[in-house]
Structures are given as C-alpha cells and as structure tokens.
Amino acid sequence: MGKKLLLEHIDVPGINTLSVYRSKGGYTALDKALKTMTPDAVVEEVKTSGLRGRGGAGFPTGMKWSFLAKPEGVPRYVVCNADESEPGTFKDRYLMEKIPHLLIEGMIVSGFALGAKSSYIYIRGEYFYVARILEQAIAEAYEAGLLGKNILNSGFDHDCYVQVGAGAYICGEETALLESLEGKRGNPRIKPPFPAVAGLYGCPTVVNNVETIAAVVPIVNMGGAAYAGIGVGKSTGTKLISASGHINKPGVYEIELGVPVEEFIYSDEYCGGIKGDRKLKAVVAGGSSVPILPADLILKTANGEPRLMSYESLADGGFASGTMLGSGGFIVMDESTSIVKNLYTFTRFYHHESCGQCSPCREGTGWMEKILHKILHGHGSISDVDLLWDIQSKIEGKTICPLGDAAAWPVASAIRHFRGEFEEFVRNGHSIKDVRHYYRLNGLPEPAYS
C-alpha cells in the first residue's frame, strides 16, 4: 500500500465534521504553524517539499508563493481554484465532499504563510452541494475559533469565503477566475501582470488548486524534507488521480508519485485492470487536454523504459511520444473505443467552452468540431485530416490563455498516433460503429497505432 497523506482518514465516519477531523489529528498543522513557525518558515517548508501545483501546469508551489509581491499597506489574497471542470477530473470534488476541513485548514495555513487576511474558494457552479458542505465546515471552524479574529490566540486574523461559479470551464483559468470572482465576465486576463503582482481587485494574489492547498497540511505536519522523500525525482509527494473509463475500479486514488503506469492500470490496489479483460487501446493521462497516448507508449516510453506516474516520466519524449500528468484525470480506453468519436466529444467541449476573446480559439475550435463531425459521419476526405492538423497548429501557442492549447493538443495527438483510424472513417465513415469491429468483420489487419 502506498502512503496516503490526504485521503488517509477518508473512510472514517463523520470525518466531514470538525470533531472527528480533529480527533484524527486535524488542525494540528494550523496549530503548529501559528504557534511555532513564522510565515516565511512555512513558505520555506513548502519550497523544500518540492510540491508542484496539482491544477494542471505543475508549477512549483513554493516558488509561486515566493513570487508574491508584498507592498506595504496592500492586502494580499489566497484564492483556491475549485472550479474543477476538465473532463476526466473529479478528485477535488471527492476531497471537498468527504474531508472539507482538510481544505479549510490548508486555506488558513496558506493565508498565514502568505500574510493574507482573506481567502476565497471559487467552486464550480455544478458543485453547489459541495459548496454547502464547505460552508458548513467554515461555520464550524469559526465557532471553534479556527477562523475569524485572533485564531488560536495567535493574533492572526483570517476570513474564508466560498464563491460559487456559474458554469464555465474557462473560469478555472486563474485570471478568468479572478475576473469572475470580482463579479465580471469570466474572460482570461492578458498577462503580464501576473496574479502574484496584480490579482484579485488588483492586489497580489496566489491562486492554487484544491489539492495543492490541501497538501500544505501534511507538509507542515511532517516537514518539507519528509514530504520530498516521498515520490520520485522532482515529482514529490502524493497525487490524487481521477481514474475513469474502461477499468474495473474507477474512482479517486491517492498514489505516491512514481508508481508505474502499468501497475496503476492493472493492479487491484488501483484500477484493477481493463473491464472484461479487453485490450488497452489508449490513455489520456492527465485530463482531456493532454495528448492521448496509444497503449504501447503509455506503458513504456519511446526508449523502452517503463512509464511512471510522475511529471517527468509522463512527459518523456515531448509531445512526439509523451504526454503530461496535467490534473491527474486518467481516462482509460479499451480496444472498443473509437478515437475519432472520442476526439469529437473533446473538441465539442472546447468549442463550447471557449470564451471567445481571441480569434484563433474562438473561430478555430468551432471549425475543428465541424470538420470532425463531418469525418465522423462519413462525409470527410483525407484532406480534411490535413486541414484539421493545420488548424490546430494555428491555434496552439497563439492564444491569450492555454485553453487554445488544450483544444489543439488532443487533435494533434489523435492524428499523430491514430491517423489510420481517421482515414478509415473517411473511407467507410458512417458504417463504422466500432472501428475494431470493422477490421474484424472485414478480415483486415489493424492499422499501426503509433
């Protein structure tokens, strides 16, 4: 069994309540930070821990914290990104729903470390019931003197608020989130300035993912060095993985970073293998926006090394043969999956969620969706596949925010690794329900997938 730092007590009945949470060692990190540490010392521990942002980009959290501008007399804010809307990602919901106080404790400790008197949890609109769970936990914390004025007699004041979004994936992008939090249209801001200098209401702000903030609690409890001892290389600590797709045991798993992908998919401790013992076809390892990899490349790198669940190993080979850990949305597809259909679904999502500010993403995402729809229904031509490739290349890297990239990468990787399947659809389009089935029926050799 791997070490569990976040979900250790998840199955304890009543762990969502303050009393049970405390009985399991809850709020000791807050107590320790307030009574025995300076704010800078907490930042140092986070730096030492090697913790990297769990929201998708994997930016080192300690470094992000140390960039926070600290002008005199200007308030600073901690904002928790609980917008979790990336298809395939549902770990933050699980954590907040089951053990809300872990996040609240993390918020207060982070607020202390960063000198923020207020913090906000921005939660996606569809999680309205989770917002109530958080509010309940916050109310309990106020009552116990863990929030509000003079927390645990330390002289530190902190208030924490929950804000519910209104249903837009783009509001998970940190600057769109801040706009939305300010009550404006959720358009990403043009950077610079970065939130660390001018964030919420123009004040220095740190935006972190739910899991990132929760991880601060075990880091303070056990010390940054001990945390850094878990995991592999620069992928330290544990990570929540949302596992879904054709596996026997879908769910949220806390893994020590560095578990081999093969073990994660096939061992009974995690996904428990592919449903019905079918063959693995492909995996989207980090949420819908990261490149899809065919079975051979997700299990082993291009050099033949076993692929590990870590930031570095998953990215090995660049985008030509690798992918990203992203938010940890691990989507497994067996041999019955149509890559083209799946891509269409993803592309439709990005088209629907584009904020429309910049031309390549606003226009390109819809165009790609239409072409994929055409191919899927048997009206496409080979040149449409080339056109798709060209469009994605003209979106990638040319937009205001990374949603453009997120829309382009799935398209690029699907064509890169499964071009044969697109061509099959072009040739036989609407008659194909299941691509593999088609090959079998016609006694054709399957196209090489990579």
Place this chain on the structure above:
Amino acid sequence: MAKVTIDDVTIEVPDGTTILQAARMIGGDLVPPAMCYYSKLKTSGGYCRTCIVKVEQGSAKDPRPMPKPVASCRTTVMDGMVVRNITSPEVLEARSGVVEFLLINHPLDCPVCDQAGECHLQDLAYEHGKEETRYEFERREFEQIDIGDKVQLHMNRCILCYRCVKVADQLTDGRVHGVLNRGDVAEISTYIQNSIENDFSGNVIDVCPVGALTDKTFRFKSRVWYTKPVDAHRDCPHCTGKVRLWYKGDDVLRVTARKDKYGEVEEWICNECRFDKKTTSDWVIEGPSKVDRHSVISANHYENLRVLKATIDRQKKALPHGEKVNLGQGALDPNNIHGK
C-alpha cells in the same frame, strides 16, 4: 531607454514602450497589423492576434528566445530585444492563420457594406489572406440591431476586437454596452438594445475596424471611395470640433473624426458634430485631408499602394509557398511543439 531590433532595424525607445509602438516609431512595412489595439483606449489589444511577432532574443540580459509568438501590442520591449515580423516565415504563416480565422465566419458582404474601402479587415485579407477559403460550413448569423437611432450593429461582421466596449467603458458614462454569451456566439450588445445615450457614443463607429458599427445617417449614401475627405473645424461646446467631412459634390455625406495612418482617431468627436452638422456652413474648411493609409479599393486618393505591393512581394519571398506540411508519422519535429 531600451534598444530593440525589429526585422534587422534597430531603434532606441523609452522603457515601457510596446513592440508595436516601437515598430510604429520605425515605420514602414515592418509595422505589424493591429485589429484590436487602439493607442487611445486603455487596456485595448491582445485579442485579435494579428499583431503577433516572434521574439528571437528576449533581452541583452536574458537572450533566450520567447517560446511562443507574442502579441506585439501587449508586450513591452526589453533592452537588447530582437524581434522578427515580416522577416520570419513562421510569423507570416501564423498571421495568415489568424486572418483566415477572422474570415471564416465573416459574411463577406463587402458589396453592401458601408465600411468597404476603409475596412481594416479588407486590407488585412488583401495583404495576408489566401485566395480561397477552406471553410465550407454555414457562417454564423446574428440579427441586425439598432443601437439608438444613429448607429447600427451588424454583428455578423464583428471581429470582437472589444474596441467599442472600451469606448463605452472609457468615454461614456453609465455603460450599457458589452459582450454577451461566449465563444463563437459571443456578441456585442447593449442593455435591452438600449441606445448608448451619450454625447460621445458615436465614436464606436470610428473605432470599429470593420463594418459592424456603422453610421445610420450615412447608410447606403455612397461608397466611401466616391467621397472626398476634407478637414474642417467648428467651435463646439462638447469636443474640439476638429473633424473630417466626406463630400460628394457639394453635399457633406458623413462626418468622422480625423484618423492617422493606422486608422486611429486623432481626437474624439461628439455626436452633435458627427450626426447633426451636415452643411458646409456649419464648418470652417481647412482643406483636403491627406489620407496616407493604404486601402484596398481607394487607390485613387490613397498613396501607399505601391509600398503595399512591395511589402507583399517581400513577404512572399519569406514564405515557403506551395510547400505542403508533411504529416507522416514521425515527421513531427518535437522542437516545434510548444507544449511545455
């Protein structure tokens, strides 16, 4: 001061200058096209992506190149920065992509559009676009709406440059003008189709780079290239009263602000000057306007067409035309992927 080199031309500019402004200081064909940036409107720019350039060297201190093309209108220069615009095939290719994106849903109704002849999208398409469209689907359509009795909004033609939104924000009070919805169905709108009742609301017409916001008092009166621009002024209680009159014969068909060669107004004008003063006797005439912005159709009194042709030739040389991108498996160069 910072020294910056754009397409091999070096200039020294004050700190805080953007790449686009620096290019404009140099002038000529290396100035990136700008469809959304507007120097007189704060926080404008960054949206359309036509002005993207490549930063080959970040600064003297940190010479690393920037990994992705940047919007020149929103990127400030650093000392020792080296920028490529029309000497980079990559930039030109990316820009032609942006132009294509701007056109796929555009109605291309130039023959019935009052903006034709002074439309920045026409210029851009002429200079950077391809001859044929690769878009074969239905173009999106919106209802045409009136914004008050003087301004009409043709949302189909809008490129969502946000300039009119900034005018509403920065020039008029009690803003009722903004963007509704998102993605490719986002649209400019006014609160319950309210007019933007304000002395300066007419300026949205001048900032609109396309024919999305047009002057109803000029509607279908004439093609702009049949009208003759004349600079004039009057004593105006609201604005400086410095305008441009557009004559056909002895009739003033239209009044606009005076615009520079980048199509930006020199000074905002009020609605009274724009909509209500349409006789010569209202004005003190200064003389024919010098219009030096190149434009597709208005070659007769626009001077820069020759320069434009030369630019296009130069760009063509830089672009590997006819070279098809090879998509074969494994042909992908991982160095060209800006994923991480």
